[in-house]
Amino acid sequence: MFKLLRRMNKKEYGMIGLSTIFIVIQVWLELSIPGYMSTITEKIETKGTTIGQIIQPGIMMILLSVLSVLAAVITGYIVAKIAGGFTARVRKDVFNQVMDYSTQDIKKFSVSSLLTRSTNDITQIQQFVAMGLQVIIKAPITAIWAITKIAGKGWQWTTATAVAVVILCIMLTFILTKVQPKFKMVQKLTDRLNLVTQENLSGIRVVHAYNAEEYQNNKFNKANNDLTDTNLYANRILALMNPGMSFISSSLTLAVYAIGAIIINQANGAQRLSLFSNMIVFSSYAIQVILGFLLLSIIFVILPRVLVSAGRINEVLDIKPSILFNDKSNEKIKEKGTIKFDNVSFKYPDAEDTAIKNLTFQADQGQTIAIIGSTGSGKSSTLNLIPRLYDVTKGHVLVDGIDVKNYSESDLNDRIGYIPQKAVLFSGDIKSNINFGESSNKSNNLSDQEAYMALELAQSRDFVEEKEAKLNSNVAQHGDNFSGGQKQRLAIARAIARKPEILLFDDSFSALDYATDKKLRDDLKQNAADTTKIIVAQRISTIIDSDEIIVLDKGQVVGQGTHEELLKNNKVYQEIAYSQLSKEELA
Numbered sequence: 001m002f003k004l005l006r007r008m009n010k011k012e013y014g015m016i017g018l019s020t021i022f023i024v025i026q027v028w029l030e031l032s033i034p035g036y037m038s039t040i041t042e043k044i045e046t047k048g049t050t051i052g053q054i055i056q057p058g059i060m061m062i063l064l065s066v067l068s069v070l071a072a073v074i075t076g077y078i079v080a081k082i083a084g085g086f087t088a089r090v091r092k093d094v095f096n097q098v099m100d101y102s103t104q105d106i107k108k109f110s111v112s113s114l115l116t117r118s119t120n121d122i123t124q125i126q127q128f129v130a131m132g133l134q135v136i137i138k139a140p141i142t143a144i145w146a147i148t149k150i151a152g153k154g155w156q157w158t159t160a161t162a163v164a165v166v167i168l169c170i171m172l173t174f175i176l177t178k179v180q181p182k183f184k185m186v187q188k189l190t191d192r193l194n195l196v197t198q199e200n201l202s203g204i205r206v207v208h209a210y211n212a213e214e215y216q217n218n219k220f221n222k223a224n225n226d227l228t229d230t231n232l233y234a235n236r237i238l239a240l241m242n243p244g245m246s247f248i249s250s251s252l253t254l255a256v257y258a259i260g261a262i263i264i265n266q267a268n269g270a271q272r273l274s275l276f277s278n279m280i281v282f283s284s285y286a287i288q289v290i291l292g293f294l295l296l297s298i299i300f301v302i303l304p305r306v307l308v309s310a311g312r313i314n315e316v317l318d319i320k321p322s323i324l325f326n327d328k329s330n331e332k333i334k335e336k337g338t339i340k341f342d343n344v345s346f347k348y349p350d351a352e353d354t355a356i357k358n359l360t361f362q363a364d365q366g367q368t369i370a371i372i373g374s375t376g377s378g379k380s381s382t383l384n385l386i387p388r389l390y391d392v393t394k395g396h397v398l399v400d401g402i403d404v405k406n407y408s409e410s411d412l413n414d415r416i417g418y419i420p421q422k423a424v425l426f427s428g429d430i431k432s433n434i435n436f437g438e439s440s441n442k443s444n445n446l447s448d449q450e451a452y453m454a455l456e457l458a459q460s461r462d463f464v465e466e467k468e469a470k471l472n473s474n475v476a477q478h479g480d481n482f483s484g485g486q487k488q489r490l491a492i493a494r495a496i497a498r499k500p501e502i503l504l505f506d507d508s509f510s511a512l513d514y515a516t517d518k519k520l521r522d523d524l525k526q527n528a529a530d531t532t533k534i535i536v537a538q539r540i541s542t543i544i545d546s547d548e549i550i551v552l553d554k555g556q557v558v559g560q561g562t563h564e565e566l567l568k569n570n571k572v573y574q575e576i577a578y579s580q581l582s583k584e585e586l587a
């Protein structure tokens, strides 16, 4: 928690100092009230006291109460400002940190857990700073100040107060040790509930189509019940706090009066009045001591959850992204549009087997290199190494003659147009999706003409122009208002609009019909002749005219050459080819 609070800036520390001053004023005002109460008690017991003599301390009591409320309101305003500003910054830090994470870093936490951490956990911190800060400062000041006020007014009363404080401490320790582990579980179970809900919503069509509502309901109910039960258990124990506190403070008042009755009874006439007034003042201050601890108990309610949340947020902020880019590319560019795999092997961090073994190939500017192989043979993994979505385990990947590890992130991304296997679109409109991100090759304000050129090359101009709002047509979350093929073509247009030297197609033609697939490749050949293309595909027809085809099997290269060469002498390629096209078509 302290680690997280160290992220506060000077202004926030200054505001904490200011709120401390207002809290001290507030406590001073509150603790001054019993003094006037004692005056009133003495005056009532003294013969010949006039109403005017009682009204004056009465008015002072009202005034002090009003001023104390005012000080509390100002303190509340200041700490709310600190809490709002501080947590907004932590939320931004968490977001920025997650943006730097690689795919494998995100997998370590899971998406649902990262969502809970940036929302639910940060809200806990906000509540703590807004409420806890006041209480942490106010509770000890109130308790200690009140104790100094009652010190020396009677050892019997002081002993009763000390006993009450000890009982209180035992109760708070018991509650904290019981509740803390449960709150750790609550956050984990919230992650789980988020995961089940997220999975259910994103796969809702499959759930309906497979009559799996009950199965999913059971899964949700289990996650929901586990969370509810744990929450109930923790809150039931916390519910002991209020009656416990009331019991202790009422018993203390009772004890103070009972002890007072005995002492006053034993005293002589002259002492009785001062002892009576002492008892009234003592009982008020003793309640203030208990109130100080009551305030602390609020911290005990919030603290267990907050400690867990702070730990979870620190975990996100502490992890160094596994793929770190240089701030500046540290080598001079030697070539243009080239890719070289130099004896590359790659293993996923949590996998047992190597996904790619000793892969070597080269693509020169303007060439089209295809990668084919059965599912799981390592095609996507090979492509992912070029934009450094993962780092190689052995060997080197070079782009334009430089190892990808020596590039800055923006320099490397400026050279590459990457189209992932599953097209990813963002909510907004078509134009904002085509003009997505920054690149030194394109203007940040892409013109409509440039957007249409990219759409035309990606064979998507027609369906965009058919829409009433054209480029301004709405794109729903994940691009769900477009067909699979349309989404893929829009994703291709987005990559083309960046005018990269290298285009990476990860099975991006799979949702296109044969005619569109062919037209797209012909247009790319004509209009992007200088662009190097790496095409991962399952369909032979997509790669038939590539300059070089790499055949992968279980992560290893089992063939390398043109379609004609491979068809003549490569068994794996022949198997794939003859399973898709007839001998005549292949000829």
Ligand SMILES: Nc1ncnc2c1ncn2[C@@H]1O[C@H](COP(=O)(O)OP(=O)(O)OP(=O)(O)O)[C@@H](O)[C@H]1O
Binding pocket: 348, 350, 351, 355, 373, 374, 375, 376, 377, 378, 379, 380, 381, 382, 421
């Ligand atoms: N994120 C990952 N973590 C661990 N292993 C992975 C991960 N992604 C893929 N693999 C494994 O690496 C191997 C190669 O996967 P890859 O996705 O590169 O195959 P692919 O040839 O592209 O398959 P497909 O044609 O089905 O897309 C497979 O055995 C797969 O199980």
